[in-house]
Amino acid sequence: MRKILIPTDFSENAFNALKYAVDLLKYELSEFYIMHAFQDDIYADEDLIEKEGLENVTRSVSENSEEQLKDIVTNIKDFSPNPNHSFFIVSSNNVLVDEAETIVEKENIDLIIMGTKGRTNDKTITFGSHALQVIKYVPCPVLAIPVNFKYTQPKHILFPTNYLIPYKRRELKLLCEMASPYRAVIDMLYISASEKLSMRQKDNQNFIKETLCKNELRFKVEKSKHFINTIYKYIKENHIDMLVMVNTRHSFLEDIIEQSKVDELSLNIDIPFLALQNLKRE
Incomplete structure:
Protein backbone atom coordinates (compact mmCIF):
# COMPACT_ATOMS: atom_id res chain seq x y z
CA MET A 1 0.00 0.00 0.00
CA PRO A 146 5.83 21.70 -13.22
CA VAL A 147 3.06 24.03 -14.28
CA ASN A 148 0.86 22.60 -17.05
CA PHE A 149 3.01 19.46 -17.32
CA LYS A 150 1.20 16.77 -19.29
CA TYR A 151 1.64 13.27 -17.93
CA THR A 152 4.39 11.28 -19.61
CA GLN A 153 5.48 7.85 -18.48
CA PRO A 154 8.86 8.16 -16.70
CA LYS A 155 10.86 5.92 -19.01
CA HIS A 156 14.17 7.82 -18.72
CA ILE A 157 15.19 9.10 -15.29
CA LEU A 158 18.24 11.16 -14.37
CA PHE A 159 19.79 10.69 -10.92
CA PRO A 160 22.87 12.93 -10.46
CA THR A 161 25.05 11.83 -7.55
CA ASN A 162 28.54 12.13 -6.13
CA TYR A 163 28.16 8.74 -4.37
CA LEU A 164 29.07 10.34 -1.04
CA ILE A 165 25.57 10.32 0.44
CA PRO A 166 24.64 7.34 2.65
CA TYR A 167 21.45 6.44 0.81
CA LYS A 168 18.44 5.09 2.70
CA ARG A 169 16.91 1.84 1.49
CA ARG A 170 13.33 3.09 1.88
CA GLU A 171 14.04 6.08 -0.35
CA LEU A 172 15.68 4.09 -3.12
CA LYS A 173 13.00 1.40 -2.93
CA LEU A 174 10.37 4.11 -3.51
CA LEU A 175 12.14 5.16 -6.70
CA CYS A 176 12.55 1.52 -7.75
CA GLU A 177 8.86 0.71 -7.30
CA MET A 178 7.78 3.89 -9.09
CA ALA A 179 10.04 3.27 -12.10
CA SER A 180 9.84 -0.48 -12.59
CA PRO A 181 6.26 -0.69 -14.02
CA TYR A 182 7.45 1.54 -16.88
CA ARG A 183 10.70 -0.37 -17.43
CA ALA A 184 12.46 2.92 -16.88
CA VAL A 185 16.16 3.43 -17.50
CA ILE A 186 17.89 5.30 -14.67
CA ASP A 187 21.04 7.23 -15.52
CA MET A 188 23.27 7.59 -12.45
CA LEU A 189 25.27 10.67 -13.39
CA TYR A 190 28.56 11.37 -11.65
CA ILE A 191 29.73 14.92 -12.37
CA SER A 192 33.39 15.33 -11.51
CA ALA A 193 36.75 16.33 -12.88
CA SER A 194 37.92 12.77 -12.21
CA GLU A 195 36.32 9.40 -12.98
CA LYS A 196 38.03 7.64 -10.08
CA LEU A 197 35.85 6.61 -7.13
CA SER A 198 36.96 6.19 -3.52
CA MET A 199 36.13 3.05 -1.54
CA ARG A 200 33.28 4.89 0.15
CA GLN A 201 31.89 5.96 -3.21
CA LYS A 202 32.16 2.42 -4.58
CA ASP A 203 30.30 1.04 -1.55
CA ASN A 204 27.47 3.54 -2.04
CA GLN A 205 27.36 2.75 -5.76
CA ASN A 206 27.05 -0.96 -5.00
CA PHE A 207 24.24 -0.24 -2.54
CA ILE A 208 22.39 1.58 -5.34
CA LYS A 209 22.88 -1.39 -7.68
CA GLU A 210 21.45 -3.79 -5.10
CA THR A 211 18.47 -1.62 -4.14
CA LEU A 212 17.48 -0.51 -7.64
CA CYS A 213 17.87 -4.02 -9.01
CA LYS A 214 14.47 -4.01 -10.77
CA ASN A 215 15.58 -1.18 -13.01
CA GLU A 216 18.10 -0.84 -15.81
CA LEU A 217 20.92 1.36 -14.46
CA ARG A 218 23.42 3.21 -16.58
CA PHE A 219 26.41 4.66 -14.76
CA LYS A 220 27.54 7.83 -16.50
CA VAL A 221 30.38 10.26 -15.89
CA GLU A 222 30.52 13.87 -17.03
CA LYS A 223 33.80 15.70 -16.57
CA SER A 224 32.73 19.16 -15.51
CA LYS A 225 32.96 21.67 -12.67
CA HIS A 226 29.59 23.22 -13.52
CA PHE A 227 27.09 20.93 -11.80
CA ILE A 228 23.84 22.77 -12.55
CA ASN A 229 24.59 23.54 -16.17
CA THR A 230 25.68 19.95 -16.76
CA ILE A 231 22.40 18.61 -15.37
CA TYR A 232 20.31 20.99 -17.44
CA LYS A 233 22.23 20.12 -20.62
CA TYR A 234 21.95 16.38 -19.90
CA ILE A 235 18.18 16.65 -19.44
CA LYS A 236 17.74 18.34 -22.79
CA GLU A 237 20.14 16.19 -24.79
CA ASN A 238 18.91 12.86 -23.41
CA HIS A 239 15.15 13.47 -23.30
CA ILE A 240 14.89 12.91 -19.55
CA ASP A 241 11.37 12.41 -18.12
CA MET A 242 12.17 12.85 -14.42
CA LEU A 243 15.00 14.31 -12.35
CA VAL A 244 15.92 12.73 -9.00
CA MET A 245 18.20 14.29 -6.39
CA VAL A 246 18.85 13.68 -2.70
CA ASN A 247 18.45 16.53 -0.21
CA THR A 248 20.80 16.10 2.74
CA ARG A 249 23.32 18.20 4.56
CA HIS A 250 26.19 19.32 2.31
CA SER A 251 24.49 17.89 -0.79
CA PHE A 252 24.30 19.56 -4.19
CA LEU A 253 20.56 19.94 -3.76
CA GLU A 254 21.01 21.74 -0.46
CA ASP A 255 23.38 24.11 -2.22
CA ILE A 256 20.83 25.07 -4.87
CA ILE A 257 17.59 24.81 -2.90
CA GLU A 258 17.60 28.46 -1.81
CA GLN A 259 15.39 30.35 -4.24
CA SER A 260 17.97 33.04 -4.97
CA LYS A 261 20.47 30.40 -6.07
CA VAL A 262 17.92 28.59 -8.18
CA ASP A 263 17.14 31.83 -10.00
CA GLU A 264 20.80 32.77 -10.26
CA LEU A 265 21.74 29.43 -11.78
CA SER A 266 18.66 29.28 -14.03
CA LEU A 267 17.74 25.72 -13.12
CA ASN A 268 14.59 25.80 -15.22
CA ILE A 269 13.23 22.37 -14.45
CA ASP A 270 10.35 21.63 -16.79
CA ILE A 271 10.05 17.93 -15.91
CA PRO A 272 8.92 16.25 -12.67
CA PHE A 273 11.53 16.62 -9.95
CA LEU A 274 11.81 14.02 -7.18
CA ALA A 275 13.63 15.26 -4.08
CA LEU A 276 14.59 12.34 -1.83
CA GLN A 277 15.21 13.36 1.77
CA ASN A 278 17.71 10.83 3.10
CA LEU A 279 15.24 9.90 5.83
CA LYS A 280 15.96 8.19 9.12
CA ARG A 281 12.59 6.42 8.91
CA GLU A 282 12.76 2.74 8.00
Missing part, protein backbone atom coordinates in the same frame (compact mmCIF):
# COMPACT_ATOMS: atom_id res chain seq x y z
CA ARG A 2 1.44 3.34 -1.11
CA LYS A 3 0.46 6.43 0.90
CA ILE A 4 0.58 9.76 -0.93
CA LEU A 5 0.05 13.28 0.41
CA ILE A 6 -1.26 15.88 -2.05
CA PRO A 7 -1.24 19.46 -0.71
CA THR A 8 -3.65 21.74 -2.55
CA ASP A 9 -4.50 25.43 -2.68
CA PHE A 10 -7.32 24.66 -5.15
CA SER A 11 -5.30 26.00 -8.08
CA GLU A 12 -5.12 24.37 -11.52
CA ASN A 13 -1.47 23.57 -10.85
CA ALA A 14 -2.37 21.66 -7.68
CA PHE A 15 -5.06 19.64 -9.46
CA ASN A 16 -2.66 18.95 -12.32
CA ALA A 17 -0.22 17.47 -9.79
CA LEU A 18 -3.00 15.24 -8.46
CA LYS A 19 -3.81 14.04 -11.97
CA TYR A 20 -0.13 13.24 -12.52
CA ALA A 21 -0.09 11.31 -9.24
CA VAL A 22 -3.03 9.04 -10.10
CA ASP A 23 -1.58 8.39 -13.56
CA LEU A 24 1.88 7.62 -12.21
CA LEU A 25 0.55 5.22 -9.58
CA LYS A 26 -2.23 3.66 -11.62
CA TYR A 27 -0.80 0.17 -11.12
CA GLU A 28 -0.31 0.50 -7.36
CA LEU A 29 -2.74 0.10 -4.49
CA SER A 30 -2.61 3.66 -3.13
CA GLU A 31 -4.18 5.97 -0.58
CA PHE A 32 -4.22 9.66 -1.45
CA TYR A 33 -4.50 12.24 1.33
CA ILE A 34 -5.63 15.51 -0.24
CA MET A 35 -4.77 18.28 2.19
CA HIS A 36 -5.65 21.95 2.49
CA ALA A 37 -4.05 23.99 5.28
CA PHE A 38 -6.15 27.15 5.48
CA GLN A 39 -4.66 29.24 8.30
CA ASP A 40 -3.21 31.78 5.87
CA ASP A 41 -6.63 32.15 4.22
CA ILE A 42 -8.21 33.13 7.54
CA TYR A 43 -5.93 36.13 7.99
CA ALA A 44 -5.82 37.15 4.33
CA ASP A 45 -8.50 39.83 4.82
CA GLU A 46 -8.07 41.75 8.09
CA ASP A 47 -11.01 44.04 7.31
CA LEU A 48 -13.29 41.02 7.05
CA ILE A 49 -12.06 39.72 10.41
CA GLU A 50 -12.83 43.07 12.05
CA LYS A 51 -16.28 43.10 10.47
CA GLU A 52 -17.32 39.46 10.95
CA GLY A 53 -15.12 38.36 13.85
CA LEU A 54 -12.31 35.79 13.85
CA GLU A 55 -14.55 32.88 14.88
CA ASN A 56 -17.04 33.48 12.06
CA VAL A 57 -14.34 33.94 9.44
CA THR A 58 -12.59 30.76 10.60
CA ARG A 59 -15.83 28.78 10.40
CA SER A 60 -16.56 30.12 6.91
CA VAL A 61 -13.05 29.36 5.59
CA SER A 62 -13.14 25.89 7.14
CA GLU A 63 -16.52 25.03 5.58
CA ASN A 64 -15.39 26.34 2.20
CA SER A 65 -12.20 24.27 2.44
CA GLU A 66 -14.17 21.09 3.18
CA GLU A 67 -16.54 21.66 0.26
CA GLN A 68 -13.74 22.32 -2.22
CA LEU A 69 -11.85 19.22 -1.06
CA LYS A 70 -14.97 17.10 -1.61
CA ASP A 71 -15.28 18.58 -5.11
CA ILE A 72 -11.67 17.64 -5.85
CA VAL A 73 -12.30 14.03 -4.85
CA THR A 74 -15.39 13.91 -7.09
CA ASN A 75 -13.44 15.39 -10.02
CA ILE A 76 -10.42 13.13 -9.65
CA LYS A 77 -12.62 10.02 -9.47
CA ASP A 78 -14.30 11.17 -12.70
CA PHE A 79 -10.88 11.69 -14.26
CA SER A 80 -9.49 8.34 -13.07
CA PRO A 81 -12.02 5.82 -11.70
CA ASN A 82 -9.31 3.44 -10.47
CA PRO A 83 -10.37 0.75 -7.96
CA ASN A 84 -6.77 0.61 -6.71
CA HIS A 85 -7.05 4.15 -5.38
CA SER A 86 -8.81 5.54 -2.32
CA PHE A 87 -9.02 9.20 -1.30
CA PHE A 88 -9.13 11.01 2.02
CA ILE A 89 -9.48 14.74 2.65
CA VAL A 90 -7.70 16.75 5.31
CA SER A 91 -8.82 20.32 6.05
CA SER A 92 -6.80 21.98 8.80
CA ASN A 93 -6.43 25.34 10.50
CA ASN A 94 -2.66 25.18 10.18
CA VAL A 95 0.20 26.30 7.94
CA LEU A 96 1.22 24.07 5.04
CA VAL A 97 4.62 22.83 6.25
CA ASP A 98 3.46 22.05 9.79
CA GLU A 99 0.35 20.21 8.65
CA ALA A 100 2.28 18.28 6.00
CA GLU A 101 4.79 17.15 8.61
CA THR A 102 1.99 16.12 10.98
CA ILE A 103 0.30 13.96 8.34
CA VAL A 104 3.60 12.46 7.19
CA GLU A 105 4.31 11.27 10.72
CA LYS A 106 0.75 10.20 11.58
CA GLU A 107 0.04 8.26 8.39
CA ASN A 108 3.62 7.20 7.57
CA ILE A 109 3.38 8.90 4.18
CA ASP A 110 5.65 7.53 1.43
CA LEU A 111 5.61 10.48 -0.93
CA ILE A 112 4.35 14.07 -1.24
CA ILE A 113 3.29 15.12 -4.74
CA MET A 114 2.59 18.80 -5.41
CA GLY A 115 2.75 21.48 -8.07
CA THR A 116 5.86 23.60 -8.34
CA LYS A 117 3.73 26.73 -8.17
CA GLY A 118 0.37 27.53 -6.67
CA ARG A 119 -2.28 30.18 -6.95
CA THR A 120 0.12 33.05 -7.67
CA ASN A 121 1.93 31.19 -10.49
CA ASP A 122 4.81 33.68 -10.38
CA LYS A 123 6.77 33.25 -13.61
CA THR A 124 9.95 34.70 -12.07
CA ILE A 125 10.50 31.70 -9.78
CA THR A 126 11.05 28.05 -10.54
CA PHE A 127 9.47 26.15 -7.64
CA GLY A 128 7.33 28.55 -5.64
CA SER A 129 7.72 29.18 -1.94
CA HIS A 130 5.41 26.40 -0.74
CA ALA A 131 7.13 23.65 -2.72
CA LEU A 132 10.52 24.89 -1.55
CA GLN A 133 9.43 24.93 2.09
CA VAL A 134 8.10 21.39 1.89
CA ILE A 135 11.27 20.10 0.19
CA LYS A 136 13.45 21.84 2.78
CA TYR A 137 11.59 21.11 6.00
CA VAL A 138 9.27 18.09 5.71
CA PRO A 139 11.06 14.73 6.24
CA CYS A 140 9.50 12.97 3.27
CA PRO A 141 10.32 12.58 -0.44
CA VAL A 142 8.68 15.26 -2.58
CA LEU A 143 7.74 14.93 -6.25
CA ALA A 144 7.27 18.41 -7.71
CA ILE A 145 5.24 18.69 -10.92
Whole structure:
Protein backbone atom coordinates (compact mmCIF):
# COMPACT_ATOMS: atom_id res chain seq x y z
CA MET A 1 0.00 0.00 0.00
CA ARG A 2 1.44 3.34 -1.11
CA LYS A 3 0.46 6.43 0.90
CA ILE A 4 0.58 9.76 -0.93
CA LEU A 5 0.05 13.28 0.41
CA ILE A 6 -1.26 15.88 -2.05
CA PRO A 7 -1.24 19.46 -0.71
CA THR A 8 -3.65 21.74 -2.55
CA ASP A 9 -4.50 25.43 -2.68
CA PHE A 10 -7.32 24.66 -5.15
CA SER A 11 -5.30 26.00 -8.08
CA GLU A 12 -5.12 24.37 -11.52
CA ASN A 13 -1.47 23.57 -10.85
CA ALA A 14 -2.37 21.66 -7.68
CA PHE A 15 -5.06 19.64 -9.46
CA ASN A 16 -2.66 18.95 -12.32
CA ALA A 17 -0.22 17.47 -9.79
CA LEU A 18 -3.00 15.24 -8.46
CA LYS A 19 -3.81 14.04 -11.97
CA TYR A 20 -0.13 13.24 -12.52
CA ALA A 21 -0.09 11.31 -9.24
CA VAL A 22 -3.03 9.04 -10.10
CA ASP A 23 -1.58 8.39 -13.56
CA LEU A 24 1.88 7.62 -12.21
CA LEU A 25 0.55 5.22 -9.58
CA LYS A 26 -2.23 3.66 -11.62
CA TYR A 27 -0.80 0.17 -11.12
CA GLU A 28 -0.31 0.50 -7.36
CA LEU A 29 -2.74 0.10 -4.49
CA SER A 30 -2.61 3.66 -3.13
CA GLU A 31 -4.18 5.97 -0.58
CA PHE A 32 -4.22 9.66 -1.45
CA TYR A 33 -4.50 12.24 1.33
CA ILE A 34 -5.63 15.51 -0.24
CA MET A 35 -4.77 18.28 2.19
CA HIS A 36 -5.65 21.95 2.49
CA ALA A 37 -4.05 23.99 5.28
CA PHE A 38 -6.15 27.15 5.48
CA GLN A 39 -4.66 29.24 8.30
CA ASP A 40 -3.21 31.78 5.87
CA ASP A 41 -6.63 32.15 4.22
CA ILE A 42 -8.21 33.13 7.54
CA TYR A 43 -5.93 36.13 7.99
CA ALA A 44 -5.82 37.15 4.33
CA ASP A 45 -8.50 39.83 4.82
CA GLU A 46 -8.07 41.75 8.09
CA ASP A 47 -11.01 44.04 7.31
CA LEU A 48 -13.29 41.02 7.05
CA ILE A 49 -12.06 39.72 10.41
CA GLU A 50 -12.83 43.07 12.05
CA LYS A 51 -16.28 43.10 10.47
CA GLU A 52 -17.32 39.46 10.95
CA GLY A 53 -15.12 38.36 13.85
CA LEU A 54 -12.31 35.79 13.85
CA GLU A 55 -14.55 32.88 14.88
CA ASN A 56 -17.04 33.48 12.06
CA VAL A 57 -14.34 33.94 9.44
CA THR A 58 -12.59 30.76 10.60
CA ARG A 59 -15.83 28.78 10.40
CA SER A 60 -16.56 30.12 6.91
CA VAL A 61 -13.05 29.36 5.59
CA SER A 62 -13.14 25.89 7.14
CA GLU A 63 -16.52 25.03 5.58
CA ASN A 64 -15.39 26.34 2.20
CA SER A 65 -12.20 24.27 2.44
CA GLU A 66 -14.17 21.09 3.18
CA GLU A 67 -16.54 21.66 0.26
CA GLN A 68 -13.74 22.32 -2.22
CA LEU A 69 -11.85 19.22 -1.06
CA LYS A 70 -14.97 17.10 -1.61
CA ASP A 71 -15.28 18.58 -5.11
CA ILE A 72 -11.67 17.64 -5.85
CA VAL A 73 -12.30 14.03 -4.85
CA THR A 74 -15.39 13.91 -7.09
CA ASN A 75 -13.44 15.39 -10.02
CA ILE A 76 -10.42 13.13 -9.65
CA LYS A 77 -12.62 10.02 -9.47
CA ASP A 78 -14.30 11.17 -12.70
CA PHE A 79 -10.88 11.69 -14.26
CA SER A 80 -9.49 8.34 -13.07
CA PRO A 81 -12.02 5.82 -11.70
CA ASN A 82 -9.31 3.44 -10.47
CA PRO A 83 -10.37 0.75 -7.96
CA ASN A 84 -6.77 0.61 -6.71
CA HIS A 85 -7.05 4.15 -5.38
CA SER A 86 -8.81 5.54 -2.32
CA PHE A 87 -9.02 9.20 -1.30
CA PHE A 88 -9.13 11.01 2.02
CA ILE A 89 -9.48 14.74 2.65
CA VAL A 90 -7.70 16.75 5.31
CA SER A 91 -8.82 20.32 6.05
CA SER A 92 -6.80 21.98 8.80
CA ASN A 93 -6.43 25.34 10.50
CA ASN A 94 -2.66 25.18 10.18
CA VAL A 95 0.20 26.30 7.94
CA LEU A 96 1.22 24.07 5.04
CA VAL A 97 4.62 22.83 6.25
CA ASP A 98 3.46 22.05 9.79
CA GLU A 99 0.35 20.21 8.65
CA ALA A 100 2.28 18.28 6.00
CA GLU A 101 4.79 17.15 8.61
CA THR A 102 1.99 16.12 10.98
CA ILE A 103 0.30 13.96 8.34
CA VAL A 104 3.60 12.46 7.19
CA GLU A 105 4.31 11.27 10.72
CA LYS A 106 0.75 10.20 11.58
CA GLU A 107 0.04 8.26 8.39
CA ASN A 108 3.62 7.20 7.57
CA ILE A 109 3.38 8.90 4.18
CA ASP A 110 5.65 7.53 1.43
CA LEU A 111 5.61 10.48 -0.93
CA ILE A 112 4.35 14.07 -1.24
CA ILE A 113 3.29 15.12 -4.74
CA MET A 114 2.59 18.80 -5.41
CA GLY A 115 2.75 21.48 -8.07
CA THR A 116 5.86 23.60 -8.34
CA LYS A 117 3.73 26.73 -8.17
CA GLY A 118 0.37 27.53 -6.67
CA ARG A 119 -2.28 30.18 -6.95
CA THR A 120 0.12 33.05 -7.67
CA ASN A 121 1.93 31.19 -10.49
CA ASP A 122 4.81 33.68 -10.38
CA LYS A 123 6.77 33.25 -13.61
CA THR A 124 9.95 34.70 -12.07
CA ILE A 125 10.50 31.70 -9.78
CA THR A 126 11.05 28.05 -10.54
CA PHE A 127 9.47 26.15 -7.64
CA GLY A 128 7.33 28.55 -5.64
CA SER A 129 7.72 29.18 -1.94
CA HIS A 130 5.41 26.40 -0.74
CA ALA A 131 7.13 23.65 -2.72
CA LEU A 132 10.52 24.89 -1.55
CA GLN A 133 9.43 24.93 2.09
CA VAL A 134 8.10 21.39 1.89
CA ILE A 135 11.27 20.10 0.19
CA LYS A 136 13.45 21.84 2.78
CA TYR A 137 11.59 21.11 6.00
CA VAL A 138 9.27 18.09 5.71
CA PRO A 139 11.06 14.73 6.24
CA CYS A 140 9.50 12.97 3.27
CA PRO A 141 10.32 12.58 -0.44
CA VAL A 142 8.68 15.26 -2.58
CA LEU A 143 7.74 14.93 -6.25
CA ALA A 144 7.27 18.41 -7.71
CA ILE A 145 5.24 18.69 -10.92
CA PRO A 146 5.83 21.70 -13.22
CA VAL A 147 3.06 24.03 -14.28
CA ASN A 148 0.86 22.60 -17.05
CA PHE A 149 3.01 19.46 -17.32
CA LYS A 150 1.20 16.77 -19.29
CA TYR A 151 1.64 13.27 -17.93
CA THR A 152 4.39 11.28 -19.61
CA GLN A 153 5.48 7.85 -18.48
CA PRO A 154 8.86 8.16 -16.70
CA LYS A 155 10.86 5.92 -19.01
CA HIS A 156 14.17 7.82 -18.72
CA ILE A 157 15.19 9.10 -15.29
CA LEU A 158 18.24 11.16 -14.37
CA PHE A 159 19.79 10.69 -10.92
CA PRO A 160 22.87 12.93 -10.46
CA THR A 161 25.05 11.83 -7.55
CA ASN A 162 28.54 12.13 -6.13
CA TYR A 163 28.16 8.74 -4.37
CA LEU A 164 29.07 10.34 -1.04
CA ILE A 165 25.57 10.32 0.44
CA PRO A 166 24.64 7.34 2.65
CA TYR A 167 21.45 6.44 0.81
CA LYS A 168 18.44 5.09 2.70
CA ARG A 169 16.91 1.84 1.49
CA ARG A 170 13.33 3.09 1.88
CA GLU A 171 14.04 6.08 -0.35
CA LEU A 172 15.68 4.09 -3.12
CA LYS A 173 13.00 1.40 -2.93
CA LEU A 174 10.37 4.11 -3.51
CA LEU A 175 12.14 5.16 -6.70
CA CYS A 176 12.55 1.52 -7.75
CA GLU A 177 8.86 0.71 -7.30
CA MET A 178 7.78 3.89 -9.09
CA ALA A 179 10.04 3.27 -12.10
CA SER A 180 9.84 -0.48 -12.59
CA PRO A 181 6.26 -0.69 -14.02
CA TYR A 182 7.45 1.54 -16.88
CA ARG A 183 10.70 -0.37 -17.43
CA ALA A 184 12.46 2.92 -16.88
CA VAL A 185 16.16 3.43 -17.50
CA ILE A 186 17.89 5.30 -14.67
CA ASP A 187 21.04 7.23 -15.52
CA MET A 188 23.27 7.59 -12.45
CA LEU A 189 25.27 10.67 -13.39
CA TYR A 190 28.56 11.37 -11.65
CA ILE A 191 29.73 14.92 -12.37
CA SER A 192 33.39 15.33 -11.51
CA ALA A 193 36.75 16.33 -12.88
CA SER A 194 37.92 12.77 -12.21
CA GLU A 195 36.32 9.40 -12.98
CA LYS A 196 38.03 7.64 -10.08
CA LEU A 197 35.85 6.61 -7.13
CA SER A 198 36.96 6.19 -3.52
CA MET A 199 36.13 3.05 -1.54
CA ARG A 200 33.28 4.89 0.15
CA GLN A 201 31.89 5.96 -3.21
CA LYS A 202 32.16 2.42 -4.58
CA ASP A 203 30.30 1.04 -1.55
CA ASN A 204 27.47 3.54 -2.04
CA GLN A 205 27.36 2.75 -5.76
CA ASN A 206 27.05 -0.96 -5.00
CA PHE A 207 24.24 -0.24 -2.54
CA ILE A 208 22.39 1.58 -5.34
CA LYS A 209 22.88 -1.39 -7.68
CA GLU A 210 21.45 -3.79 -5.10
CA THR A 211 18.47 -1.62 -4.14
CA LEU A 212 17.48 -0.51 -7.64
CA CYS A 213 17.87 -4.02 -9.01
CA LYS A 214 14.47 -4.01 -10.77
CA ASN A 215 15.58 -1.18 -13.01
CA GLU A 216 18.10 -0.84 -15.81
CA LEU A 217 20.92 1.36 -14.46
CA ARG A 218 23.42 3.21 -16.58
CA PHE A 219 26.41 4.66 -14.76
CA LYS A 220 27.54 7.83 -16.50
CA VAL A 221 30.38 10.26 -15.89
CA GLU A 222 30.52 13.87 -17.03
CA LYS A 223 33.80 15.70 -16.57
CA SER A 224 32.73 19.16 -15.51
CA LYS A 225 32.96 21.67 -12.67
CA HIS A 226 29.59 23.22 -13.52
CA PHE A 227 27.09 20.93 -11.80
CA ILE A 228 23.84 22.77 -12.55
CA ASN A 229 24.59 23.54 -16.17
CA THR A 230 25.68 19.95 -16.76
CA ILE A 231 22.40 18.61 -15.37
CA TYR A 232 20.31 20.99 -17.44
CA LYS A 233 22.23 20.12 -20.62
CA TYR A 234 21.95 16.38 -19.90
CA ILE A 235 18.18 16.65 -19.44
CA LYS A 236 17.74 18.34 -22.79
CA GLU A 237 20.14 16.19 -24.79
CA ASN A 238 18.91 12.86 -23.41
CA HIS A 239 15.15 13.47 -23.30
CA ILE A 240 14.89 12.91 -19.55
CA ASP A 241 11.37 12.41 -18.12
CA MET A 242 12.17 12.85 -14.42
CA LEU A 243 15.00 14.31 -12.35
CA VAL A 244 15.92 12.73 -9.00
CA MET A 245 18.20 14.29 -6.39
CA VAL A 246 18.85 13.68 -2.70
CA ASN A 247 18.45 16.53 -0.21
CA THR A 248 20.80 16.10 2.74
CA ARG A 249 23.32 18.20 4.56
CA HIS A 250 26.19 19.32 2.31
CA SER A 251 24.49 17.89 -0.79
CA PHE A 252 24.30 19.56 -4.19
CA LEU A 253 20.56 19.94 -3.76
CA GLU A 254 21.01 21.74 -0.46
CA ASP A 255 23.38 24.11 -2.22
CA ILE A 256 20.83 25.07 -4.87
CA ILE A 257 17.59 24.81 -2.90
CA GLU A 258 17.60 28.46 -1.81
CA GLN A 259 15.39 30.35 -4.24
CA SER A 260 17.97 33.04 -4.97
CA LYS A 261 20.47 30.40 -6.07
CA VAL A 262 17.92 28.59 -8.18
CA ASP A 263 17.14 31.83 -10.00
CA GLU A 264 20.80 32.77 -10.26
CA LEU A 265 21.74 29.43 -11.78
CA SER A 266 18.66 29.28 -14.03
CA LEU A 267 17.74 25.72 -13.12
CA ASN A 268 14.59 25.80 -15.22
CA ILE A 269 13.23 22.37 -14.45
CA ASP A 270 10.35 21.63 -16.79
CA ILE A 271 10.05 17.93 -15.91
CA PRO A 272 8.92 16.25 -12.67
CA PHE A 273 11.53 16.62 -9.95
CA LEU A 274 11.81 14.02 -7.18
CA ALA A 275 13.63 15.26 -4.08
CA LEU A 276 14.59 12.34 -1.83
CA GLN A 277 15.21 13.36 1.77
CA ASN A 278 17.71 10.83 3.10
CA LEU A 279 15.24 9.90 5.83
CA LYS A 280 15.96 8.19 9.12
CA ARG A 281 12.59 6.42 8.91
CA GLU A 282 12.76 2.74 8.00
